[in-house]
Amino acid sequence: MTYRKESFEGLIERMEDYLHSKQYVQARDTIIELEPVDIAFIMETLPEETIPIVFRLLPKEQAAEVFVELESDSQEKLIQGFSKSELKEVVDELYLDDVVDIIEEMPANVVKRILATADAETRRDINSILQYPESSTGSIMTTEYIDLKLTMTVEDAIKKIRRVGQDMETINVMYIVDAARHLLGYVSIRTLLLSEEDDTMADIMDDGIISASTLDDQEITARKFEKYDFLTMPVVDKENRLVGIVTIDDALDVLVEETTEDIERMAAISPSYKPYLNTGIIETVKSRIPWLLLLMVSATFTGQIISSFEDALAAVTVLTAYIPMLMDTGGNCGSQASVTVIRGISLDEITMKDLPKVIWKEIRVAVVVGMILAACNFAKLMFVDRLLFHNPITVTIALVICLTLIFTVFAAKLVGCTLPILAKGLGFDPAVMASPFITTIVDAISLLIYFQFAKFLLQL
């Protein structure tokens, strides 16, 4: 089959029938040609008790690939039910970085079982990766790469790849190291195949290497894949000794995860790292409530500002009706600036030293935007609100509202573009300085401006 439907509904129904009537051969043939991630999806859609049955129908290597794609709950249940030899088979087939990912999600007793079945060398490698801090490059690397010596010929290299290639995460790039494992250069499989058999690695390798350090933040390493179009990247320790590689599939996962984290922070949610539908109610509440509480309490200032201008509002009651419009427009202008800048920082397009340029740009944008909004709003106030809705709007009141708009837009853009960069400079996550936070600050500013103009122009 060369085509595959995105929807597996028919397939899942057939699987249920086959499993129910114990037609295991047919069940296996139904899914065996699918990609591991799709088989995992189907297994988890089927009744829970059939997961181990389907798993045991799969050939050893494929079973391991499917295992990686299962949710950690299912993985745990499978491991609990495995015999010792079954567990060893799966662990042996898996790539090392996948074993580490799985171990990080498992309870202690399961981890113990996994480590007990691994051979001494694997166990040492697992433990060494596990010791790197969460979110570090070391924690996402694998130690299953091919290293070559400077004096090896192309023929030697291809022989080595044929010998050990099966167990390696990738054979697209090989790394050249000296006796003390210092990283000297790299050679791609393409260069190898296009070179003469007796060329040595010293002749053909590229020594312009960009490497990551084990303690580098995983997001910084992942962004380098995007910038340099790498498929793999070497990871070195402080003495420039090769200790592992990161492959693009793991870098891509990091990018997606970090972007989700940014987006959640921008919406005042603490990142959860779990698919939405798999997150429990309490967990979701926990990730949302702290910010809501903080922002709710911050709104006290806005309330106090309104209270202190109660008399002005009582004298010209129509002023109250425009508070939401002013606050929302200010909030929206601030979010536009802050979100654009936060994304620019994420993509490494904006750094601390660009602050003056960013401010100068936002000032000019703010002037143009403020003017346009004020002009449109003035027309709307005079022709729609006054003539159509008969609101008691005078030219002076319209002027108060429109002047406030201009100054609010200005303040909002300025606060919106400055705070994320300052947060970054102080070592905080700029994403926190997005819409909700900016809105709360801009609310207070816009009300203060509003009431000052009202007091001055309306002589309150």
Next chain:
Amino acid sequence: MTYRKESFEGLIERMEDYLHSKQYVQARDTIIELEPVDIAFIMETLPEETIPIVFRLLPKEQAAEVFVELESDSQEKLIQGFSKSELKEVVDELYLDDVVDIIEEMPANVVKRILATADAETRRDINSILQYPESSTGSIMTTEYIDLKLTMTVEDAIKKIRRVGQDMETINVMYIVDAARHLLGYVSIRTLLLSEEDDTMADIMDDGIISASTLDDQEITARKFEKYDFLTMPVVDKENRLVGIVTIDDALDVLVEETTEDIERMAAISPSYKPYLNTGIIETVKSRIPWLLLLMVSATFTGQIISSFEDALAAVTVLTAYIPMLMDTGGNCGSQASVTVIRGISLDEITMKDLPKVIWKEIRVAVVVGMILAACNFAKLMFVDRLLFHNPITVTIALVICLTLIFTVFAAKLVGCTLPILAKGLGFDPAVMASPFITTIVDAISLLIYFQFAKFLLQL
């Protein structure tokens, strides 16, 4: 050199000196070992008139790689200054999909020059890619892949790779086609190297192919790279004939671009596809003003609601002070729900059929969140606002505010989680249904709830 600093300041200064004193050999040696993207960055930081000079210092192949990484303004100026043979050299060295990307940014006269220098076959390929709609998979594919026949042996295949591999975008995966170019299967370079020399492609190929269609949306294709951990993906026409491949570096660019687009839409900005600092003031204003105007005018409803309850507000003036807090908290709750759901839709974790599950989850979250916020707020109203700030808060007023909070949170979460999924179902971009839009709707709802409770409980 195996290490490289992120900052190029010292390097750029040296380059300026060398270029100024016409020490071109030293200038070349200063940058020649850097990655193309870094050389491009340095060239664009240097004075504009030196770009062609530095470009001509680079070896042919590297020059082409650097050319791809330059901004389109610099590319255009370089092409305008190229002799015919220089242009031909660059076009010949470039990968086809890069040529197409460049052509898409150039004015008509430059496009004509590029097409005139390409040979007939390249020109045909360029034109065929150019005809695919923007954002389609066809528009990001390349036609430079290696295809193999079913009857070829491993030896034949490796010979072919050695012969044509230099000009191909990748040799990590080769595709097997029949005489009519129907896609039959694929074989990775690893499989080739680990097989016997006389195995045929029919013996070793994998026929479980996941392919994209030329007209598929580029984001859907890019997400498949993430899901299946692919390095390349074949692109077929309606008759399942192989017409090109997409490589992961282009898929990654699409993912980053589409995510930026989502984030911008969520902040009520029309996507611009340009780095922030390279976008002009007018362009930035144009991408921001339509949404601001729309949302500003929508706030008319909120204003009208307040106007119609003017008497109630005049009777109990303290009610006005809590409008911002209620509106902001509602807005924040709504954004949290909508942004989470929008991201879930982007990552394919949430589809139309999950709507009931999503609503049921948000209802339960809303109840818990609403209760907690209301309880905290009640305490704050009675102990801080009344005792500390001496605001005229009675238990009934506090009750009005807290009941409004509970119902607002409920409505906000419901609207926030429903609208993005409905938008998706109707074929709109769910990202538009983020914070600003939700806030405007929730503002009106929260005010209506507030005044109903006020009228009822305070007998206004």
